[in-house]
Amino acid sequence: MRNITTPMLLTWLLAAAAFYSPLWGQTDTSVLVIQGGTLIDGSGAPPVANTVIVIEDGHILQIGAGEAVPPGAQVINASGKYIIPGLIDSHVHYDMPWLHRLYLANGVTSVRDLGGSIERLLTLRQEIAAGNILAPRMFISGMPINPGSVKAMNLSSAREMAEKLVEAGVDGIKVTGYTPDELREIVEVAHAADLIVYGHTGPKRGNRGPGARLAIEAGLDGIEHALGVLEDAMDRDVPVPDDYDPFNRDHIFRHWYGRMHSVVDPDLVQTIIQMMVDDDVYFAPTLVNFDRNFVKRNTPETEADPNLKYIPEEEPSFFGRFGPSDREEWRKTLELMLDATFRFHQAEGFLIAGTDSPGAALPGWSLHQEMQFFVEAGISPMEALKSATLNNAKLINQDHLLGTLETGKFADLLILDGDPLQDITNTEKIHRVIKNGMVLNPATLLEDNLRQFGNRGERHFDRTERN
Numbered sequence: 001m002r003n004i005t006t007p008m009l010l011t012w013l014l015a016a017a018a019f020y021s022p023l024w025g026q027t028d029t030s031v032l033v034i035q036g037g038t039l040i041d042g043s044g045a046p047p048v049a050n051t052v053i054v055i056e057d058g059h060i061l062q063i064g065a066g067e068a069v070p071p072g073a074q075v076i077n078a079s080g081k082y083i084i085p086g087l088i089d090s091h092v093h094y095d096m097p098w099l100h101r102l103y104l105a106n107g108v109t110s111v112r113d114l115g116g117s118i119e120r121l122l123t124l125r126q127e128i129a130a131g132n133i134l135a136p137r138m139f140i141s142g143m144p145i146n147p148g149s150v151k152a153m154n155l156s157s158a159r160e161m162a163e164k165l166v167e168a169g170v171d172g173i174k175v176t177g178y179t180p181d182e183l184r185e186i187v188e189v190a191h192a193a194d195l196i197v198y199g200h201t202g203p204k205r206g207n208r209g210p211g212a213r214l215a216i217e218a219g220l221d222g223i224e225h226a227l228g229v230l231e232d233a234m235d236r237d238v239p240v241p242d243d244y245d246p247f248n249r250d251h252i253f254r255h256w257y258g259r260m261h262s263v264v265d266p267d268l269v270q271t272i273i274q275m276m277v278d279d280d281v282y283f284a285p286t287l288v289n290f291d292r293n294f295v296k297r298n299t300p301e302t303e304a305d306p307n308l309k310y311i312p313e314e315e316p317s318f319f320g321r322f323g324p325s326d327r328e329e330w331r332k333t334l335e336l337m338l339d340a341t342f343r344f345h346q347a348e349g350f351l352i353a354g355t356d357s358p359g360a361a362l363p364g365w366s367l368h369q370e371m372q373f374f375v376e377a378g379i380s381p382m383e384a385l386k387s388a389t390l391n392n393a394k395l396i397n398q399d400h401l402l403g404t405l406e407t408g409k410f411a412d413l414l415i416l417d418g419d420p421l422q423d424i425t426n427t428e429k430i431h432r433v434i435k436n437g438m439v440l441n442p443a444t445l446l447e448d449n450l451r452q453f454g455n456r457g458e459r460h461f462d463r464t465e466r467n
């Protein structure tokens with residue numbers, strides 16, 4: 001035993017107590033204060049200048065102008081800066097470790113996964129919630145329901161698969177191929193468990209889905225991707241080449257969806273949108289996904305995107321290369337999607353920001369681009385922001401904890417260098433990300449990711465063959 005005198009021990013204990021306990025008037029590292037920024041709380045209320053946000057144990061303890069700063073707290077000076085809620089991406093496919101910091105660095109503090117390995121997602125959701133992995137809060141759908149997945153899981157029906165997913169503890173159910181009758185059964189199972197059902201509604205050609213109208217009538221709660229809405233608003237079939245194969249994805253997206261703009265009737269778009277609004281069906285158009293996958297496919301601009309260094313090299317794609325004429329056709333289709341998005345917003349529909357990242361839509365970066373598309377469509381920056389915060393929190397039934405900055409909610413927020421209500425691209429100018437009260441520096445997160453996974457994911461585990 002080491003020879004420690006009683007006075008020495010006492011001095012050490014007192015020093016330790018002084019460091020750790022607020023009673024001794026020293027730094028209490030468990031209280032964080034953000035002082036002086038302009039608060040945009042996400043509720044739609046006007047911004048409030050010179051606010052104080054007091055954060056303790058991962059939650060907002062006090063918030064507003066004129067709040068006192070508790071003595072001894074760790075203080076972040078946010079004067080001249082803007083504070084918004086942490087962003088939520090409602091459509092990701094999240095099961096790789098290289099994604100954690102990329103979403104966080106871009107201010108995405110929660111994600112909703114729309115389809116992947118159920119075991120992997122359940123584990124990931126649990127590890128993140130327990131604080132063992134630094135990553136966005138995760139909400140999951142598990143495997144999407146379609147005839148292929150029902151068969152792969154050795155189940156007899158879509159209903160049985162819905163029951164299994166509910167039992168596993170998913171946060172919602174996604175469908176990607178079904179008949180209206182099957183959809184009614186899935187909806188029945190999901191609603192009985194207080195879960196919503198969402199998914200693709202087409203392509204109708206090739207019989208992969210019933211289309212938007214029938215899906216809405218059968219009780220679907222949300223439509224992912226603007227394609228399904230436009231597809232059901234065509235007044236005739238898209239003219240396709242003789243060798244068109246409705247089961248070839250490159251053909252579907254090049255010849256069918258890419259050229260659908262020539263046959264879409266805006267009045268029919270309006271009719272479907274009104275049906276969605278009347279039936280409380282949300283709309284997540286995922287515009288950035290179509291822009292990056294098709295409108296900007298194979299352009300020097302996207303191929304030289306500096307953020308690609310954080311992204312592992314793409315798997316071989318089922319899409320062929322696009323030339324200028326393919327892109328131009330898609331640009332016209334995307335314009336119709338923007339128009340449909342604006343019409344939906346004008347009709348007071350429940351608009352949702354989701355990206356379908358990773359993939360051509362880059363994880364994290366793409367959620368800002370989706371908000372920029374909403375603004376380009378004619379929607380205000382405030383409403384675009386809400387689509388990625390409060391609306392998405394409501395979608396996952398978490399608006400009592402997330403989505404706005406209020407007393408008692410989780411301390412998930414972004415400190416921005418510019419005013420996003422003046423220019424929505426200012427959401428990209430992130431000074432700090434706070435998740436669950438933890439202060440994160442975006443530049444450090446990105447550097448760490450590059451160090452761990454290498455340029456274009458060359459050191460990424462899941463990409464190397466191993467047993």
Ligand SMILES: [Zn+2]
Nearest residue numbers: 091093114356
């Ligand atoms: Zn998806």
